[in-house]
Amino acid sequence: MVEPAPPNARLLVDRSALVHNWQVFARASGAAACGAAIKADGYGLGAPGVAAALIAAGCRDLFVAHWHEVAALEQALEPWPDQVRVAVLHGVGPAEMAQALASRAVPVLVTAAQVAAWKSTGRPADVMVDTGINRLGLTLVEARSGLLDGLAIDTLHSHLACSEDPGHPLNAWQRAAFADVAAVVPARRHALANSAGIGMGEGFRFDLTRPGIGIYGGGPAPGAEPLRDVAGIAARIIQCRDIAGGDAVGYGATFVAERPTRIAVVALGYADGYPRSLSNRGWAVVDGRRCPLVGRVSMDMSCFDVTDAAPVAEGDWLTIGFDLAETAAAAGRTEYELLTGLGDRYARVYT
Numbered sequence: 232m233v234e235p236a237p238p239n240a241r242l243l244v245d246r247s248a249l250v251h252n253w254q255v256f257a258r259a260s261g262a263a264a265c266g267a268a269i270k271a272d273g274y275g276l277g278a279p280g281v282a283a284a285l286i287a288a289g290c291r292d293l294f295v296a297h298w299h300e301v302a303a304l305e306q307a308l309e310p311w312p313d314q315v316r317v318a319v320l321h322g323v324g325p326a327e328m329a330q331a332l333a334s335r336a337v338p339v340l341v342t343a344a345q346v347a348a349w350k351s352t353g354r355p356a357d358v359m360v361d362t363g364i365n366r367l368g369l370t371l372v373e374a375r376s377g378l379l380d381g382l383a384i385d386t387l388h389s390h391l392a393c394s395e396d397p398g399h400p401l402n403a404w405q406r407a408a409f410a411d412v413a414a415v416v417p418a419r420r421h422a423l424a425n426s427a428g429i430g431m432g433e434g435f436r437f438d439l440t441r442p443g444i445g446i447y448g449g450g451p452a453p454g455a456e457p458l459r460d461v462a463g464i465a466a467r468i469i470q471c472r473d474i475a476g477g478d479a480v481g482y483g484a485t486f487v488a489e490r491p492t493r494i495a496v497v498a499l500g501y502a503d504g505y506p507r508s509l510s511n512r513g514w515a516v517v518d519g520r521r522c523p524l525v526g527r528v529s530m531d532m533s534c535f536d537v538t539d540a541a542p543v544a545e546g547d548w549l550t551i552g553f554d555l556a557e558t559a560a561a562a563g564r565t566e567y568e569l570l571t572g573l574g575d576r577y578a579r580v581y582t
């Protein structure tokens with residue numbers, strides 16, 4: 232058997248930037264412990280690699296959405312450090328009970344039925360109470376109804392609907408509602424804030440915070456210390472071609488060269504989560520100089536105008552512009568969508 236060749240697109244994950252960002256949120260969390268949301272495969276960057284770096288930095292609480300995400304982590308975290316807690320935000324359904332009982336991860340119970348089923352196991356769990364996002368979790372009425380009696384709650388959670396808009400009145404309303412329910416539902420810890428919530432003041436931090444996007448370099452920093460970009464992309468040049476003025480590039484002939492132009496064709500397309508909306512908008516970087524993406528982004532390829540760049544050749548790796556805020560804005564996507572859409576066709580390289 233011949234080893235398969237490595238992919239021609241690389242997702243570069245800057246571990247020191249990841250750890251820097253987590254530490255910024257950990258400091259901003261004050262007396263509260265700082266966890267990390269690593270759902271959606273660590274926001275597209277590889278949950279096992281992200282988890283290992285954050286655990287080494289001192290993070291002890293990790294959050295995923297699905298039980299199948301736990302399986303990948305359990306393999307990667309072998310042996311699973313004693314103090315590390317993984318909580319599953321979707322709770323546990325009947326089809327997931329067997330895996331949950333065999334796992335050290337704990338569900339964040341979200342419905343009355345889940346609470347009833349889990350109570351019969353006699354094990355502790357986390358609980359999500361919905362204070363106004365009206366998406367996932369027990370209602371305030373359910374949480375106060377006594378249905379949680381007899382359950383050992385490790386962490387009682389709630390989640391903000393409008394943290395991206397700190398001035399929105401729902402934030403203060405949710406904080407107050409959560410503090411009220413926390414006063415009557417006994418739990419070892421209480422947790423409300425995502426990345427943006429951590430910057431909203433001490434009253435939002437309770438005992439544990441759950442930053443996600445900020446750790447990966449997105450959204451506003453919680454204080455004066457800036458966040459760093461974590462993700463980069465490099466793609467192999469699979470062909471260079473010289474075209475004449477008047478020649479078009481790519482599907483739809485949406486780019487027409489105004490002069491003799493050198494095109495580098497790289498192995499990166501929308502199937503890699505590099506958005507098609509970056510057609511004629513994206514860029515690559517050669518020796519600090521931006522080289523514009525020309526024509527449409529295809530499924531597996533994109534073309535860059537390298538006429539004015541230092542010479543590049545077939546087989547070279549091209550650095551693709553992926554500054555998170557700027558790329559998301561250029562693509563018309565949120566930073567969350569951009570990162571979680573990256574997919575698994577890359578060779579992930581942790582630097």
Ligand SMILES: *Cc1c(COP(=O)(O)O)cnc(C)c1O
Nearest residue numbers: 268390425426427441442443444
């Ligand atoms: C995804 C998620 C987070 C992290 O949110 P960010 O906005 O990425 O910081 C925190 N808590 C819950 C319940 C989540 O689902």
